[in-house]
Amino acid sequence: MDIPLSRRRALLLGPIYVALTFCAILTLVPFAWLICAAFKTNADVFAHNFLPMGDGFLGVAWDRLTVANFERLFTELGIGRAIANSVMLSAVSALVATFFCALGGYALAKFNFKGRSFILSLVLASLVIPGSLLMAPGYKLIHDLGLLDTYAGLLLPGISPAFGIFLFRQAMVNAAPTALIESARIDGAGELRIFFTIILPLVRPMVGAYLMITFLGSWNNFIGPQIILQDPSRFPLSVAINQLRGMYGTDYGLIMSGTLVSIAPVLALFLLLQKEFISGLTSGAVKG
Amino acid sequence: MSHPAPASPPAAPTPRGHYRAEPLWVPWLCLAPFILTTVVFLAWPLLQSVLLAFKQTYGPRNAVWVGLENFTFLFRDPLFWKAVGNTALFALGSVFVQLPLSLGLAMLLNRPGLRGRAVFRLVFFAPSLVGLVFVGLLFSLMFAPRTGLVNTVLHGVFPAFDPEFPWLEVYIMPALILAALWLYVGFNMVYFLAALQNVPEELLEAASLDGAGPWQRFRHVVLPEIIPIASFVVLMSLLGSLQLFELPFVLLNGGGGPDNRGLTVVMYLYQTGFITGDLGYASAIGWVLALGMAMFAFAQKRFIRRHEEN
Numbered sequence: 001m002d003i004p005l006s007r008r009r010a011l012l013l014g015p016i017y018v019a020l021t022f023c024a025i026l027t028l029v030p031f032a033w034l035i036c037a038a039f040k041t042n043a044d045v046f047a048h049n050f051l052p053m054g055d056g057f058l059g060v061a062w063d064r065l066t067v068a069n070f071e072r073l074f075t076e077l078g079i080g081r082a083i084a085n086s087v088m089l090s091a092v093s094a095l096v097a098t099f100f101c102a103l104g105g106y107a108l109a110k111f112n113f114k115g116r117s118f119i120l121s122l123v124l125a126s127l128v129i130p131g132s133l134l135m136a137p138g139y140k141l142i143h144d145l146g147l148l149d150t151y152a153g154l155l156l157p158g159i160s161p162a163f164g165i166f167l168f169r170q171a172m173v174n175a176a177p178t179a180l181i182e183s184a185r186i187d188g189a190g191e192l193r194i195f196f197t198i199i200l201p202l203v204r205p206m207v208g209a210y211l212m213i214t215f216l217g218s219w220n221n222f223i224g225p226q227i228i229l230q231d232p233s234r235f236p237l238s239v240a241i242n243q244l245r246g247m248y249g250t251d252y253g254l255i256m257s258g259t260l261v262s263i264a265p266v267l268a269l270f271l272l273l274q275k276e277f278i279s280g281l282t283s284g285a286v287k288g
Numbered sequence: 289m290s291h292p293a294p295a296s297p298p299a300a301p302t303p304r305g306h307y308r309a310e311p312l313w314v315p316w317l318c319l320a321p322f323i324l325t326t327v328v329f330l331a332w333p334l335l336q337s338v339l340l341a342f343k344q345t346y347g348p349r350n351a352v353w354v355g356l357e358n359f360t361f362l363f364r365d366p367l368f369w370k371a372v373g374n375t376a377l378f379a380l381g382s383v384f385v386q387l388p389l390s391l392g393l394a395m396l397l398n399r400p401g402l403r404g405r406a407v408f409r410l411v412f413f414a415p416s417l418v419g420l421v422f423v424g425l426l427f428s429l430m431f432a433p434r435t436g437l438v439n440t441v442l443h444g445v446f447p448a449f450d451p452e453f454p455w456l457e458v459y460i461m462p463a464l465i466l467a468a469l470w471l472y473v474g475f476n477m478v479y480f481l482a483a484l485q486n487v488p489e490e491l492l493e494a495a496s497l498d499g500a501g502p503w504q505r506f507r508h509v510v511l512p513e514i515i516p517i518a519s520f521v522v523l524m525s526l527l528g529s530l531q532l533f534e535l536p537f538v539l540l541n542g543g544g545g546p547d548n549r550g551l552t553v554v555m556y557l558y559q560t561g562f563i564t565g566d567l568g569y570a571s572a573i574g575w576v577l578a579l580g581m582a583m584f585a586f587a588q589k590r591f592i593r594r595h596e597e598n
């Protein structure tokens with residue numbers, strides 16, 4: 001055939017848009033169902049899949065939509081407490097882990113010291129140890145240290161994950177020229193100042209991506225707080241909403257409004273920062 | 289490595305004073321949090337789990353040495369094998385249903401001249417931001433008989449479909465595969481897309497001029513280029529599948545479902561460790577699982593090495 005590949009491809013774009021749009025709609029349907037359920041009474045949740053049908057605009061009974069589920073969540077069930085806990089836990093763990101991982105990655109990328117290759121292999125070894133293997137002995141350790149039912153027991157193990165050290169090391173090896181660091185030293189800059197004013201700005205995209213990765217990981221962490229925390233006033237959203245299901249199992253509207261409250265903030269955050277996030281996610285994998 | 293030479297040329301005095309070599313304590317101080325937490329929260333529990341695997345415990349306080357009994361019991365434990373079977377089924381579903389779809393979507397999105405790529409990518413990726421516990425809650429309602437969305441839609445499209453279809457009682461693993469499909473298809477797609485964007489367009493043009501059809505172009509041009517990342521995604525997906533826990537845990541409200549049809553290996557580990565209180569038996573399960581995962585990781589490494597040699 002004489003038509004070049006690129007021309008032939010352009011002709012095929014139509015069906016591709018159709019296929020992609022179909023898949024996109026399938027992907028969005030659970031979100032739509034969730035949002036609709038959160039704003040409906042239970043009678044309407046069972047009677048209508050999405051918006052309640054009626055004789056309002058577009059055949060939808062808009063007046064039957066309600067925020068009663070959210071009111072119950074915030075007043076009667078005190079979900080505000082769980083939101084505050086989640087925000088606090090996620091923010092602290094993201095900030096601390098990003099700071100320590102950036103420091104550790106910097107040390108491995110830009111310093112020559114005895115034992116560096118040993119530490120690097122320690123980082124790689126920690127990456128492949130399955131979390132489920134540590135569940136039983138980790139619980140025992142937290143218990144023995146007297147950290148059960150404390151935020152310290154939840155946060156301390158994650159202040160400097162090997163995954164983050166590895167990501168920052170990879171980013172800094174290429175992004176931060178060693179000559180720049182050396183000339184700053186000759187000019188008399190202190191080590192902390194070099195790190196904050198030269199190194200960190202050079203890997204800014206990685207800082208943003210890693211902040212988000214850890215914030216999200218902590219926000220969505222369920223099994224950690226489920227095992228370690230006992231006092232309901234300390235529960236983050238993940239555990240609190242799941243408890244809600246245990247108590248109000250058939251109250252779909254209530255459970256879906258709790259789920260919506262839990263996932264909306266992270267989705268919004270991601271919409272704002274998606275570019276950095278995705279580039280950070282893939283940068284660890286694209287190493288050949 | 290990247291560091292050119294030891295940064296300690298003879299300390300020639302500079303106008304400002306003297307040359308400062310990189311101070312030895314700085315890297316160790318920077319790495320102190322990592323080293324400390326790794327020793328305390330990783331190496332120590334790991335060592336403990338080796339010891340625990342040879343003990344029977346009642347809660348975190350009481351333990352009796354039982355030698356290899358945990359392991360010999362494990363291999364005769366029908367519940368463990370049931371969990372292994374369920375987990376394997378889920379892993380097969382992830383690798384043979386979810387990943388081909390991820391790759392397919394990535395290839396569609398990678399078409400030159402496609403508009404709205406960022407929007408599509410965003411939509412497909414969005415579910416993976418939702419925590420497993422919330423996905424579990426959402427799908428436990430969507431899979432409900434009669435009132436759940438899945439059954440009402442299937443019944444609406446195919447009237448022969450039974451609206452009482454018992455997803456979460458009988459077809460638990462297919463339901464889990466579907467939920468995981470929604471959750472991870474876009475996540476893996478992002479990796480495939482990154483890999484595909486590295487395939488040189490000239491190579492594809494050249495293959496096309498030589499008369500290679502779409503399948504041949506994929507098999508002989510695209511696939512060899514994306515194999516390193518693709519095999520990494522397959523490995524991650526396998527390892528993640530083998531550790532499947534939170535999704536069925538929430539979807540089935542903490543248990544294994546009727547007749548343990550939804551029991552996974554890590555769920556069984558959790559049940560023995562935290563419900564029955566035998567952290568020893570749980571550790572033995574953990575080590576068998578880790579061994580299985582290590583085998584897959586090893587196989588992927590060998591596969592990649594052979595691929596690079598060719």
